[in-house]
Amino acid sequence: LEAASSLGPDASGVFLTVLEIVGDLVSHHTKFPSTASVAFLSLPWLMDPELQLQSKRHMTSLPLLKEMNRLAKTSAVSASDDVLEYTLSALSSVHGFCDWRRTILLAAMSSQRPVLVQYSNVDVSCVLNALSHSLCASHPASEVHGASGVTCKACEQLVSGTAVPDQEKVQQLPGLFELLIQVLTDSRYQTEKHIRLDAAALVLTALCHMQCPPDVYLRVVKASLSFINDQDEDVRNVFQSAFKVIVSGTLPSELAEAIFAEFSAGYPAEFEQTMVEASNPFLVVATRNSSCPDLSNRCLHQLFIRALRLLDSTAFCTDLVNEMLYSWREEDGGDEVINDGIDDLLQVARKVFGFDNVPSFIRASVYIVPYILLSDVEQRPIAVKVLERLRFHMSKHRQDLISEYFPSLLERPLEPAKRKSLKTFIKEYCDLDLRYLFHTKRFLCIVYVLRSIALDEQGYLEILQSMRSNSSREPFSLTAVMKFNCEYLGFLLSFRRSLLDDDHYEQRSVLLPSLATIIRLIDEKFLEDTSNKVMVVLRAATTLGESSVAVWNEFVRRLSDGMLATLLPKILIAIQPLLKYSDTNDLLDNIFARRKPLEIEQSEAFERTAMVLVNSEAGDSSRINFHLRRTCTDNSIENIVSGKSLEEGLEEVVGWLMESLRSEVLSIPGLAHLVVYHSA
Structure with missing residues (x-):
């Protein structure tokens, strides 16, 4: 650097090259001392007398700054924009020395050279x-x-x-x-x-x-x-x-x-429901905390409208269908009078819920068509007129309209008499039979059946059996249905999405028992082969709280001892948020009772996992601690969060361990350096 200062105009290029070498060492060689790199990269900034003065506070942690100040004072360096831009970018990649790097960053922002921030690669x-x-x-x-x-x-x-x-x-x-x-x-x-x-x-x-x-x-x-x-x-x-x-x-x-x-922004149709619900918390905040009464009132009104706009609500769609079916009789007037009445009702609902047009309102009200199809025989003439009016607004053929909404009919159990009546109505209205609809909408029909199977296990199994291909030689079972064309992946994904999305909030009370029913009915080998994928769904169920404990109980009960031993660490990690609920006592009793016959190596791995979780802040660790074998007294955190647990191979356990270990060490004065030791 001192030699380059005598090169005149070429000095800047040489100086930039030297700093690029330092920057390369920082990026690619982790053992290169950061104290040296920060000091070198600070050199062009020390041309500023103010920064020279401030650097004296940092010379204890960055001793090389003293030498950099000497070079800066002898004008042996260049402070061109290229040099300053590069060093600013390189300093952002260095860890530590935040106070000094902050000083340089603020100096750059107040340097009247905005190019340093706007065009550097920071x-x-x-x-x-x-x-x-x-x-x-x-x-x-x-x-x-x-x-x-x-x-x-x-x-x-x-x-x-x-x-x-x-x-x-x-x-x-x-x-x-x-x-x-x-x-x-x-x-x-x-x-x-x-x-x-x-x-x-x-x-x-x-x-x-x-x-x-x-x-x-x-x-x-x-x-x-x-x-x-x-x-x-x-x-x-x-x-x-x-x-x-x-x-x-x-x-x-x-x-x-x-x-x-x-709050009134429009969204693409495929994201509309999700994004409207996503902004609801902001509406609540504005309603409760706005200093402007007018904004607060408008947000409250918008919140009421959105609350009413739960258009998948069965109660709302039931009321709307009843209003359309029972407000007119055929003798009240011709088709024109009835159509005008239906249109008026749809327009009022559209305006109340803020839809741009009637078709978008009908598409969002997913239960309107199914409830019309399930109407009483006495109301069929009016039901046909309502379907025709809906079809007119949506520009669909009869068969397309029925095919689109048919799968959602399976969300509630259909007794034999109701199923027979539905079959007759659909055949008369659009000349389609149920077997054809089951075939063309097979995947969606199965999704709806699986979501609701807990409501009528035998009835839904009969529906699934009726959907089987005649050419299938394999005996009927729920496992065979799930394995067909590996469709179980789609079914599990659908379950996970339904558990997490607010769109299916009303169905959550049925989804969890149905998932437990599926786990109970499928073959043990198939469950174990797909256990990791099933656990992805179970983790989603855990977010619903105490109601998910029963599903975990069924899952653990169905696993063989060997598979349970393999999955135990993952299971303990996954159920930890549920430990605050007393219902998990039976689940833990089941898990720890089956630990005893496990192989010694498996049992020790399981014990290490449980001991790591005992000291976690989440959940109620006493529920696990109650089941642990007593090989030491309770007064030693080091014996619970043990360095030996680093031998555990599962990344979930290592992640929990390192976080717990780090927290414990940082809480003990003078031992923070052990974090680096254990990490190494």
């Missing part, structure tokens, strides 16, 4: 995350937990409704809000989840810790409102706290209109 997510943590760490009430993050009392108080005094806020940093607005509005960043997550977090941090002019505040907030309808749940959850602060503060009419416009 990971935008790293920049946003560093800014957010740095602003929180600067508040005197914050608690810094090293690499694990910052607990910011000011942000917590602001979200709870306590304003942060202006004297505790940082004066506006030139470029920070501009950077945030650019990230929020630039289409390049809208597809990157990690960037959106950090941007959503920085919105709250900036509003809490920085003084913001009204015009800039309005631009930032309006740009951030797109997070209300973000397709990713994690991003929406992060933004909710900032949104509560926004609606609780001063709301100019322009901002209130922009917020409500997001």
Whole structure:
């Protein structure tokens, strides 16, 4: 570097090459000392006298900064834009020394050279995350937990409704809000989840810790409102706290209109129901916390409309069908009078629920056509007229209309008399028989049957048997149905989606017993062959809480001892959120009772897994602890969270172990360095 300073115009190129070598060492050689790399990469920034002064506070942790300051003072270095851009990018890839790197980043943002931030190759997510943590760490009430993050009392108080005094806020940093607005509005960043997550977090941090002019505040907030309808749940959850602060503060009419416009946004048809439900939490926040009474009332009204818009609700569709079937008689007038009455009813419902047109309302009301098909024989003449009017609005042929809605007829048990009546009605209306419909809609029909099989096990098995191909030589069984063309993968995926989606909220009380029934009816070998895939569905069921315990009980009961031994660690990890419920006592009794005959190696692996989970904060560890063999006293955490558990091969166990071990070590003063030792 000293020799290059005598090269004149060529010095900058040589200097950049040297720093690129350092950057390459940082990126590809993990053993290269980070203290040296940070000091070298800081060199061009030390041309700034202010940074030279601030660097003295960091010379204990970065001793090489003293030598870098000497080089900077002798003008042996170049501080061209290319050099500054590269070092800024390289510094973002280094771990540690956050305070010093933050100082350099803020200097870049206030350097009147915006090209440094806008056109360098800095990971935008790293920049946003560093800014957010740095602003929180600067508040005197914050608690810094090293690499694990910052607990910011000011942000917590602001979200709870306590304003942060202006004297505790940082004066506006030139470029920070501009950077945030650019990230929020630039289409390049809208597809990157990690960037959106950090941007959503920085919105709250900036509003809490920085003084913001009204015009800039309005631009930032309006740009951030797109997070209300973000397709990713994690991003929406992060933004909710900032949104509560926004609606609780001063709301100019322009901002209130922009917020409500997001709640009224249109969505692609395939995402409409999901996205409407995704923005519901924001509607609740605005209704409860808005400082603007008009916005609060409008959001409450919108919330009521959405609550009524549970169009898969069986009760709603039943009432609507009854209104259409029992409001007219054939002698009341000709087809025109009845059609006008049906149209009026559909138009009123469309307007109440905010649909653009009648066809979209009919498509969303998935039970209307099935309930018409199941109507009493006495109402058939009017039922035909209603079906014809629905068909007219949807521009469908008779056979297409019936085929589309036929599978959902199977969601409720059909007694033999009702099935016979349905068969006759469909045959008379569109000249289709049930066997044809079962054949053409086979997969969907089976999906609906499996979801509801707990309601009428024998009746639904008869339906499945009637759907079998005549050429099939294999004896009928639920296992054979599931294995056909490997369709069990689709059935399990459908179950998982139904358990997690709000679209099937009303069916959840039936879905879990039906899943337990399926596990009970299929062959043991098939269950064990597909056990990992079944457990994916069971993990989804766990999110529903205590009601899922019975399904896990059935799953564990059906497994052989050998398979149970193999899956035990995964099962214990999966059911941990359920341990707070007393119903898990029987499940744990079953698991631990069957541990005894296991092979010694399997039993020890299982014991290690259970011991790791005992010290976890989730669930009720006492339920597992009660069953463990006593080989040591209870007063030693080290004997529970043991280094020997690192021998366990399953990544789920290792993940739980390392997190527990790390937490324990970090909580003991003077032992934090052991984290590095155990990780190595």
